[in-house]
Amino acid sequence: MAMKRSSSMGEEGVEDEYDQIAEFYDLFAENHDLTFYLELARRQGSPILDLGAGTGRIAIPIASEGMMVTALERSRAMLGILRARRNELPQAVRRMLRVVHGDMTSFDLGERFSLIIVPDSFVHLMTRDEQLSLLGCVREHLAPHGIFVLDLFPAGxxxxxxxxxxxxxxxxxxxxxxxxxxxxxxxxxxxxxxxxxxxxxxxxxxxxxxxxxxxxxxxxILSDDEVDRLTQQAGLKTVAEYGWFDLRPYDDDSGRRILVLCGQP
Ligand SMILES: C[S@@+](CC[C@H](N)C(=O)[O-])C[C@H]1O[C@@H](n2cnc3c(N)ncnc32)[C@H](O)[C@@H]1O
Known part of the structure; x- marks a missing residue:
């Protein structure tokens, strides 16, 4: 769910909201979107990039299926839990999961990905500059056949x-x-x-x-028009749109707006 850190980005030792609640995150996490992301990961194959990966709720099950995942996360406490969970995995799965401390609005991983996801996290970005910056980084990191999934909380x-x-x-x-x-x-x-x-x-x-x-x-909370303008401006094109993680179409009653995007040629 939406959380905006109150302190400045990237400072060592500065706590944000997720640092304060990380120990409880997995206790209350719902996995209503996991099947959707796993299915896409199987279809797209490695390598996969999970932005704002938290404690690895999505990244770990994907790695457990034998796909290479890079999990990028900013909160040190969330990362601590992700690393501890990773250490408990069989070595073959551990090798599939790369954990990176970073900011999803500004990253350069030197690699392109078949699938990029940002589950439950885009809502954290409070300014158009941050939103565009994330979308620009995503565009730079998409493989030619790659797709990006943007899941949003629609205003309606x-x-x-x-x-x-x-x-x-x-x-x-x-x-x-x-x-x-x-x-x-x-x-x-x-x-x-x-x-x-x-x-x-x-x-x-x-x-x-x-x-x-x-x-x-x-x-x-972004309007549909604002999101469409931002993605277009970042050079991304919508190839599918859903209103729920079970793939029902998007309409006024939808709980989510889930966009599947690819890079514009
Ligand atoms: C609601 S949690 C979702 C975690 C995970 N994706 C999941 O679905 O379980 C949002 C996550 O985004 C992270 N986050 C927020 N802003 C970020 C940023 N600019 N860069 C990297 N991570 C960020 C938070 O620290 C938090 O772990």
Whole structure:
């Protein structure tokens, strides 16, 4: 979900929201998009680039199927978890997974990819410059037959205000975590605000909360026209469009706008 770091990019030791919540990320992650990305990876083949790869939720299953994946991520805490998960994999799978600390709006990996994905992460980019910069880097890194998948949260499906609660979920250390979320979407200004609160305790009913972590993050809501202008400007052409990860078409009720793009000749 959308989160905008509050501190400046690339600074050593500076915490962003994902540094603060990385330890809980996998506990609450949904895998509603995994089959979609795995299927595309099988079709496109190696090498694959996962931008904003987080803890490797998508990159690890792809590498486990024998495809070469580069996972690029900026948060050191998320990367720490990704590296720890990688170390637990069989050596043959580990060799398939390259982990890179970097910024997805500015990277040069010296390689071109059959498939580039940015699951759940483009929404983090708050300015047109950042968005265009990512799309430009993607264009530079696409192999001639390569495709790029851009998954977006469309403005049409966005409730103005939404609250929820998940958990309690038991951690591997036998603690319990409950998450409360609140999302505010201001379509006029194109901003999303997401507030998350994690409460940790030793029993499932959490009457004994030992730790509370709160983060407030921002994201960008782009209109379909804005996205189409940006991708065109970056030299990318839409070859398919879906409204859900099960490949249903995109319409006013869609939960996502998923674009499959290739480089313009
Ligand atoms: C919602 S998480 C998604 C993680 C992973 N793609 C997944 O689907 O589980 C967004 C991720 O994007 C990363 N991120 C945000 N801005 C980034 C940037 N400019 N460069 C690299 N990673 C970034 C965050 O640190 C976070 O790990």
């Amino acid at each position: 499906a966005m409730p103005g205000h939404f609250q929820w609660e998940d958990g309690p979920i038991r951690t591997p250390d036998d603690l319990y975590v409950r998450r409360r979320g609140e999302m505010l979407a201001d379509i006029d200004s194109g901003t999303l605000t997401l507030r998350l609160e994690y409460r940790v305790g030793q029993t499932p009913h959490l009457r004994d909360v030992t730790r509370t972590i709160r983060v407030t993050s921002r994201g960008t």
